[in-house]
Every structure is written in structure tokens, then in C-alpha cells.
Amino acid sequence: MVAVVLALLPRAASAQDPGAGPNAHHEAARIIAAELAMQDASTRLEALAAEKPSGLAESVRHELAVSAATYRxxxxxxxxxxxxxxxxxxxxxxxxxVPLLPSGMRGSLHDSISALHSLFILAGIDEYYLVNVHFTHAYFDAAPLSSLRSFYLEAQRRYGVDASYLASINFIESNFGRVNGPSTAGAMGPMQFLPGTWNNYGQGGNVMDPHDSILAAARYL
Structure with missing residues (x-):
């Protein structure tokens, strides 16, 4: 895949209309490079997880290596x-x-962009280039993907609310639990419940717990 990245890089810089979109070859190369970096970091983390450091110095070295791979x-x-x-x-x-990417990446990229467009439309935005995204929330504050998926599916089985609908609400309300409030209206937790609504649907659970909050949202819906 490294060869693909190198092949996609432009041979020379050229002036570009500032009103035009980003360069397709640049974008494809950056996406592939990011995928490679995540794969390398995941492989490193798997190897570190299998290690059993002995002694203080080895434990410190191991912890620093895990932190570095996680950051990457x-x-x-x-x-x-x-x-x-x-x-x-x-x-x-x-x-x-999309055609410049390896075949295994095309479907997921297209699905991700289509999901963004759906969210933009729900927000009343039909000129997508006007969206200005701010990346201000830590990535490690959300529950693991496997856990969130299991919560959505459990809620779907128990209450008949589609798992993708619950995931969308979780994303819109709190960025998957990274911004748990309180909001200006006093809403709290991954699904942003007002206190009165939580009292009615929380069934004694913890409003800040993603499992309890997602199931309560399904009950409410």
C-alpha cells in the first residue's frame, strides 16, 4: 500500500483556484497514509498487549510504548x-x-460520507461545503465501539428501536459520550436526558452510563 501512496503524490506543485475543492490525489494519499498508520499502531498495540514486563524499568518502558502507539x-x-x-x-x-483508493476502503468511505450528508440534511444544511467542523473533543472519552454496538443492539432487541437510529442520536447529542453535559438546558449524559425525563425512563440507572442511557432512550422512543 505504501507504493500506492507514493504513486498518488503529485509530481509538482501547481496553483489552484481557492474556490475549488481539495486535490483528489492529495486526499487519497492522505486517507491511505492514515489507514496505514492506524494498522501499524494496532499491530504495535497487539504486540505490547502480549508482553509481560518484569520489574519497574520494564513496566515504565511498556507503559510509555503503549501510550505512544495509542497516540499514533x-x-x-x-x-x-x-x-x-x-x-x-x-x-x-x-x-x-474513491476510485483512487484500494477496493477494501471504498465502501466504508462512501458510507461515512453518506452518513455525514444525512446528518447535514437533518440540520437543514444542503450546501455541504459550508459546514465548518471543530475537532475539540478527546477520542478516548467514548466507550469502546464494541460496547456501544452491543448497547444499541440490546436496546433494539428489547424495545424495537433501530440500532442505527440510537447510534445517530448518541452521536448528535454527545459525540458518543464525549460531551455529557450538563447542557444549557440541564440535559445530562450520552443521550442528553433532562432530569424529569430521566426520572420517568431511567429506571433507577445512571444517566452518565452509556448502557443505561441508551436503553432509557429506547424506552422513551
């Missing part, structure tokens, strides 16, 4: 997310970038 993964994920938002603003660039 988060940084690459943030860079790829930025590229997805960038492409989400320019349909013509998206259509030019």
Missing part, C-alpha cells in the same frame, strides 16, 4: 476523519477520490 492511532484517526469531512463538502472530489 488517535492521531491517524483524527487525520482520516478530517479528510472524510473535507470530502463530504465536495461531491465532485469524493467521486474522484
Amino acid at each position: 492511532f488517535r492521531q491517524a484517526a483524527r487525520l482520516e476523519e478530517l479528510r472524510v469531512y473535507e470530502l463530504g463538502g465536495y461531491a465532485s472530489v469524493e467521486s474522484a477520490v
Whole structure:
């Protein structure tokens, strides 16, 4: 895949209309590079998880190595997310970038951009390039993806609310639990419940707990 990245890089810089969208080859190269960085970081973390450090010095070294690999993964994920938002603003660039990517990446990228467009439309935005995204929340504040998925599916089984709908609400309300409030209206938790509504649907759970909050949202709906 490294060869693909190098092949996508432009041979020379050229002037570009500031009103035009981003360069397709640049975007594809950056997306692939971010994917490679995440794969490398994941491999490193798996190897570190299998290690059993002995002694204080080895434990400190191991902890620092885990922190470094975790940071590299988060940084690459943030860079790829930025590229997805960038492409989400320019349909013509998206259509030019997707064919430049390895086949295994095309479907997920297209799905991510389509999901963004759906969210923009729900917010009343039909000119996607006007969206100005701010990356201000820590990546590690959300529950693990596997846990969130299991909570959505449990709520779907128990209350008949589609898991994707619950995931969308979780994203819109709190960025998957990264911004748990209180809001200006006093709403709290991953699904942003007002105190009175939580009393009615929380069934004695913890409003800040993603499992309790997601199930309560399904009950409410």
C-alpha cells in the first residue's frame, strides 16, 4: 500500500483556484497514509498487549510504548476523519477520490460520507461545503465501539428501536459520550436526558452510563 501512496503524490506543485475543492490525489494519499498508520499502531498495540514486563524499568518502558502507539492511532484517526469531512463538502472530489483508493476502503468511505450528508440534511444544511467542523473533543472519552454496538443492539432487541437510529442520536447529542453535559438546558449524559425525563425512563440507572442511557432512550422512543 505504501507504493500506492507514493504513486498518488503529485509530481509538482501547481496553483489552484481557492474556490475549488481539495486535490483528489492529495486526499487519497492522505486517507491511505492514515489507514496505514492506524494498522501499524494496532499491530504495535497487539504486540505490547502480549508482553509481560518484569520489574519497574520494564513496566515504565511498556507503559510509555503503549501510550505512544495509542497516540499514533488517535492521531491517524483524527487525520482520516478530517479528510472524510473535507470530502463530504465536495461531491465532485469524493467521486474522484474513491476510485483512487484500494477496493477494501471504498465502501466504508462512501458510507461515512453518506452518513455525514444525512446528518447535514437533518440540520437543514444542503450546501455541504459550508459546514465548518471543530475537532475539540478527546477520542478516548467514548466507550469502546464494541460496547456501544452491543448497547444499541440490546436496546433494539428489547424495545424495537433501530440500532442505527440510537447510534445517530448518541452521536448528535454527545459525540458518543464525549460531551455529557450538563447542557444549557440541564440535559445530562450520552443521550442528553433532562432530569424529569430521566426520572420517568431511567429506571433507577445512571444517566452518565452509556448502557443505561441508551436503553432509557429506547424506552422513551
